[in-house]
Amino acid sequence: MRKPWKMAGVPGVFYRPGAPAPSPSRIHRPRTRDDAAKRPGKMKTPLRLLQTLALATTILASLGPGATHAAAPRTNVVLILADDLGWTDLHCYGSHYYQSPHLDQLARDGVRFTQAYSACTVCSPSRAAILTGKYPGRLHITDWIPGLPPENPKLLVPDWTKYLPLEEFTLADALHAAGYATASIGKWHLGGEPYYPDQHGFDINVAGTEASNPKTYFAPYKISTLPEGPDGEYLTDRLGLEAGRFIEQHKGGPFFLYLPHFAVHLPVQAKPALIEKYRARRQPGQKQNHAGYAGMIESMDETVGRIRRKLEELKLADHTLVIFASDNGGRVPTTSNLPLRVGKGSCYEGGTRTPLIIYWPGVTRPGSVCETPVIGMDLYRTILEIVEVKAGADKAVDSLSLVPLLRQDGGLKRDELFWHYPHYQHYQLGGAAPYGAIRKGDFKLIEFFDDMRVELYNLRDDIGEEHNLASRMPAKVEELRTRLHNWRNDVGAQMPSRNPAYNPSQPEHDPTAKKKKAADK
Numbered sequence: 272m273r274k275p276w277k278m279a280g281v282p283g284v285f286y287r288p289g290a291p292a293p294s295p296s297r298i299h300r301p302r303t304r305d306d307a308a309k310r311p312g313k314m315k316t317p318l319r320l321l322q323t324l325a326l327a328t329t330i331l332a333s334l335g336p337g338a339t340h341a342a343a344p345r346t347n348v349v350l351i352l353a354d355d356l357g358w359t360d361l362h363c364y365g366s367h368y369y370q371s372p373h374l375d376q377l378a379r380d381g382v383r384f385t386q387a388y389s390a391c392t393v394c395s396p397s398r399a400a401i402l403t404g405k406y407p408g409r410l411h412i413t414d415w416i417p418g419l420p421p422e423n424p425k426l427l428v429p430d431w432t433k434y435l436p437l438e439e440f441t442l443a444d445a446l447h448a449a450g451y452a453t454a455s456i457g458k459w460h461l462g463g464e465p466y467y468p469d470q471h472g473f474d475i476n477v478a479g480t481e482a483s484n485p486k487t488y489f490a491p492y493k494i495s496t497l498p499e500g501p502d503g504e505y506l507t508d509r510l511g512l513e514a515g516r517f518i519e520q521h522k523g524g525p526f527f528l529y530l531p532h533f534a535v536h537l538p539v540q541a542k543p544a545l546i547e548k549y550r551a552r553r554q555p556g557q558k559q560n561h562a563g564y565a566g567m568i569e570s571m572d573e574t575v576g577r578i579r580r581k582l583e584e585l586k587l588a589d590h591t592l593v594i595f596a597s598d599n600g601g602r603v604p605t606t607s608n609l610p611l612r613v614g615k616g617s618c619y620e621g622g623t624r625t626p627l628i629i630y631w632p633g634v635t636r637p638g639s640v641c642e643t644p645v646i647g648m649d650l651y652r653t654i655l656e657i658v659e660v661k662a663g664a665d666k667a668v669d670s671l672s673l674v675p676l677l678r679q680d681g682g683l684k685r686d687e688l689f690w691h692y693p694h695y696q697h698y699q700l701g702g703a704a705p706y707g708a709i710r711k712g713d714f715k716l717i718e719f720f721d722d723m724r725v726e727l728y729n730l731r732d733d734i735g736e737e738h739n740l741a742s743r744m745p746a747k748v749e750e751l752r753t754r755l756h757n758w759r760n761d762v763g764a765q766m767p768s769r770n771p772a773y774n775p776s777q778p779e780h781d782p783t784a785k786k787k788k789a790a791d792k
């Protein structure tokens with residue numbers, strides 16, 4: 272029988288939402304020699320059991336109304352982030368080539384969002400946005416770190432921030448302060464060692480560094496924050512194992528597991544058996560047909576299955592929130608994001624529309640689909656509201672809780688989203704020149720900073736952004752452009768400047784220089 276003063280040591284038992292967990296001293300009646308004399312020894316009899324339960328009830332009552340539901344375990348959080356996984360890269364999002372049975376199951380259990388966006392078309396800004404609940408434009412973290420400017424650009428990129436400042440109060444900081452064990456297992460890419468996850472509210476950092484991708488997915492990895500695995504071990508499998516280990520160690524809860532996979536970022540390297548499997552699945556005319564990439568998706572999907580099995584085994588599944596997202600659109604031509612236009616690094620939907628699946632046990636209706644536009648920052652307030660931790664009004668200012676959508680009892684008080692990318696993606700197929708964009712209702716306006724031209728699309732009728740309506744709808748252009756400019760002023764977004772050394776007789780960049788190639792295995 273657990274003694275009442277030991278119950279205080281069980282995280283969450285006496286927790287009240289919005290307040291720190293009471294210290295053991297608050298409920299631990301000091302033991303005296305007199306007490307010891309009265310104590311009849313080990314509590315074996317039903318009478319002693321009833322007496323102990325009565326005492327526990329009295330203690331709970333003394334803690335006030337917030338403690339009445341305190342016996343329920345606090346909700347754990349598992350946030351799995353894929354890298355560069357495109358909108359149609361899962362079977363449950365329409366792929367007929369890639370297989371993702373565990374994520375498909377997660378979608379059957381929870382809510383699948385069809386208009387979820389990343390806050391940026393590349394890695395670091397999107398991750399910073401999720402972790403801070405702020406737009407990249409506000410953070411001044413607007414490109415992947417450190418970025419790669421072209422040789423002869425018309426515009427010079429602003430002096431942007433190449434790390435996640437320690438002053439930022441991250442999602443992990445918030446959960447850690449509320450008593451959560453916190454782990455970042457996987458890619459970080461938000462600055463060097465002074466800005467690693469352990470400086471941002473995470474108790475544990477496994478494999479997180481300033482690097483944008485692993486040199487190789489097969490051990491030896493040579494990642495300074497990851498103890499080396501046996502030769503040939505596969506990195507995605509390893510991260511899944513580390514995640515399982517963390518859950519096991521913190522099964523008493525509550526915990527926050529942030530699992531930002533390196534997959535499916537370059538280099539494209541999959542396990543040989545999976546490459547063989549997907550080579551055999553190729554059909555003529557398929558837009559998605561990269562066997563190595565398919566194998567990477569399957570391995571990542573398998574970690575989702577392993578984690579969910581672990582949660583079941585440990586009887587944690589009914590109070591563990593599971594979220595799956597991607598940090599930007601799929602890279603072309605490795606994959607195809609059709610019907611969306613191009614992919615990662617572009618200003619079009621292929622660059623920022625991503626999968627998002629949320630499973631909140633007991634709340635989300637199995638197999639639901641949500642078509643409301645949402646964005647990466649929203650995860651911050653969504654998670655905190657679900658786990659009943661308050662976020663101050665000055666925190667996560669660009670984040671909106673998705674709880675009304677998850678409960679299906681309301682909408683969002685917002686009909687516009689913004690993107691700000693004062694950089695170049697000259698090395699990416701279909702990549703962007705400096706731009707800003709707004710989506711308001713069904714319309715999306717893109718403004719290109721080199722000459723301030725605009726493009727306007729109606730996404731409801733034209734999801735592939737093939738028909739630029741700007742010349743036909745000047746009033747709509749003006750409305751959205753004014754809103755976009757006002758937003759930029761409000762958040763203090765940095766703009767690029769004219770490059771006095773720009774040579775118009777030369778191309779802005781040499782397309783063959785520093786070209787990134789996928790290793791087609």
Ligand SMILES: [Ca+2]
Pocket residue numbers: 354355393394536598599
């Ligand atoms: Ca990425």
